Amino acid sequence: MKKALTILIMIAMLAAVIAFAGCTSNSGNGGGAATASATQTATVAPTATGTETPTTGGTITITDVAGRTVTVPDNPERIAVSGSGSSRYFGWLGATDKMVAVDFQDSSLLKRKAETRPYMLANPQIKELQVLGASKGVVDPELLMKANPEVVFMSGVSDTIIQNANELTEKTGIPVVLFYSGDYVTSTAKVENSLRTIGKVLHKEERAEDVIKYFADTRADLEARAAKATGTDKPTVYVGGVSYNGAHGFDGTDPTYYPFTVLSANNVASELSSTASTGYAATSKEQIIAWDPEIIFVDLNTMEAAGGGGIYELQTDPSYKELTAVKTGKIYALNPHTSMGTNHETSMANAYYVGKILYPEQFADIDPEAKADEIYTFVDGAPVFKTLKENMENLSYTQLEI
Numbered sequence: 001m002k003k004a005l006t007i008l009i010m011i012a013m014l015a016a017v018i019a020f021a022g023c024t025s026n027s028g029n030g031g032g033a034a035t036a037s038a039t040q041t042a043t044v045a046p047t048a049t050g051t052e053t054p055t056t057g058g059t060i061t062i063t064d065v066a067g068r069t070v071t072v073p074d075n076p077e078r079i080a081v082s083g084s085g086s087s088r089y090f091g092w093l094g095a096t097d098k099m100v101a102v103d104f105q106d107s108s109l110l111k112r113k114a115e116t117r118p119y120m121l122a123n124p125q126i127k128e129l130q131v132l133g134a135s136k137g138v139v140d141p142e143l144l145m146k147a148n149p150e151v152v153f154m155s156g157v158s159d160t161i162i163q164n165a166n167e168l169t170e171k172t173g174i175p176v177v178l179f180y181s182g183d184y185v186t187s188t189a190k191v192e193n194s195l196r197t198i199g200k201v202l203h204k205e206e207r208a209e210d211v212i213k214y215f216a217d218t219r220a221d222l223e224a225r226a227a228k229a230t231g232t233d234k235p236t237v238y239v240g241g242v243s244y245n246g247a248h249g250f251d252g253t254d255p256t257y258y259p260f261t262v263l264s265a266n267n268v269a270s271e272l273s274s275t276a277s278t279g280y281a282a283t284s285k286e287q288i289i290a291w292d293p294e295i296i297f298v299d300l301n302t303m304e305a306a307g308g309g310g311i312y313e314l315q316t317d318p319s320y321k322e323l324t325a326v327k328t329g330k331i332y333a334l335n336p337h338t339s340m341g342t343n344h345e346t347s348m349a350n351a352y353y354v355g356k357i358l359y360p361e362q363f364a365d366i367d368p369e370a371k372a373d374e375i376y377t378f379v380d381g382a383p384v385f386k387t388l389k390e391n392m393e394n395l396s397y398t399q400l401e402i
Contacts, residue, residue, distance in 0.1 A: 059072060064177045065180045066161075068166075070176070073151060076150035076202070080100060080101040080147055083181060086181060092195070092380065094207055098202065101132050102129045102132065114391035118376050131143065137156070151201070177201065181341050192212050196208050222355060225355060225363060226262070226359060229362050234266045236295070238296050240302070244280035244338060248302065248309075249302060250313045252299075253269045255267065256270075269283060285317070285320075295332070298332070299335075300395055300396065301336035311402075331402055332399055333392070345379040349368070369397060
């Protein structure tokens with residue numbers, strides 16, 4: 001009798017344990033939304049700083065640059081990247097191995113005369129990944145689902161892009177994180193916030209901080225060298241042939257051109273205003289002649305412009321023959337810093353070459369080509385200057401014959 005009673009008690013206890021476990025399991029599945037909501041309520045109000053809040057179930061909740069609160073997989077293995085030049089940051093962060101689909105402009109479908117993007121030269125495999133759409137910034141939901149990423153990173157912060165991102169998630173169930181990919185000179189904080197947000201999601205926080213520090217240290221070095229030349233007369237300078245949405249002629253310039261800015265150069269175009277995300281501004285031939293810069297730099301992407309571009313204009317336009325820089329031969333070639341957005345590593349490399357021309361004593365220890373490869377190796381993972389120079393008809397960092 002006692003034995004039977006003992007057995008009944010054990011069965012009752014086992015049933016209670018099973019019932020309790022079942023309740024716990026059900027709250028984890030059926031009550032997931034309530035749990036997530038409670039977690040988000042307890043967090044600090046969203047800001048556009050890229051601050052992130054850990055959640056349960058292998059996800060994190062981040063605030064992207066558009067101020068959107070997005071829950072994404074923690075350290076996803078498969079990502080899609082959309083937007084012009086949007087793969088750049090993932091090359092900088094050493095995360096190209098996670099990419100499974102890319103924007104049209106980062107794919108093999110885009111045909112170019114010469115590749116000028118250092119992140120692409122260092123990571124040519126990017127071009128072989130599945131394309132997301134038929135043109136820049138377009139994401140076809142079917143192609144996206146075929147690639148099967150865990151998260152989409154999309155560059156841009158406009159109202160249209162925000163709407164596209166929200167609709168894409170509604171259609172596919174795949175979270176979309178927006179990030180900023182504009183000019184590091186005029187929007188430093190936005191670029192750094194984007195790098196940190198992407199780094200957090202992909203567990204590349206340390207690398208993101210290393211890149212940000214490298215950019216800051218490089219700028220500090222350039223500024224310190226230029227500061228030692230304050231007692232010298234600074235010549236007037238101009239950069240022509242700067243690209244924006246394609247190649248431009250000699251009238252394409254940049255009032256906040258990074259090399260001129262960090263070197264405190266006397267940029268004749270600094271009086272212009274720019275609404276472009278890359279800093280580009282257009283001027284006129286008449287204005288350039290009126291400025292009459294003492295030293296001219298030419299962005300070599302101008303060679304792809306209609307009509308031959310800036311170098312051809314300098315060689316053939318009689319009006320430009322009267323420029324002081326043309327008469328003295330002080331015209332120098334720079335690598336394109338703008339190609340599918342701003343390639344900041346090229347801006348930094350160009351600054352050392354410009355510094356060598358403007359302040360030879362302060363940059364006497366610098367070999368511009370070797371310095372460029374040092375920069376490209378750290379930022380992009382490979383020394384690509386030689387290939388880039390070959391793609392620019394071996395004119396990079398040379399004095400042009402006009």
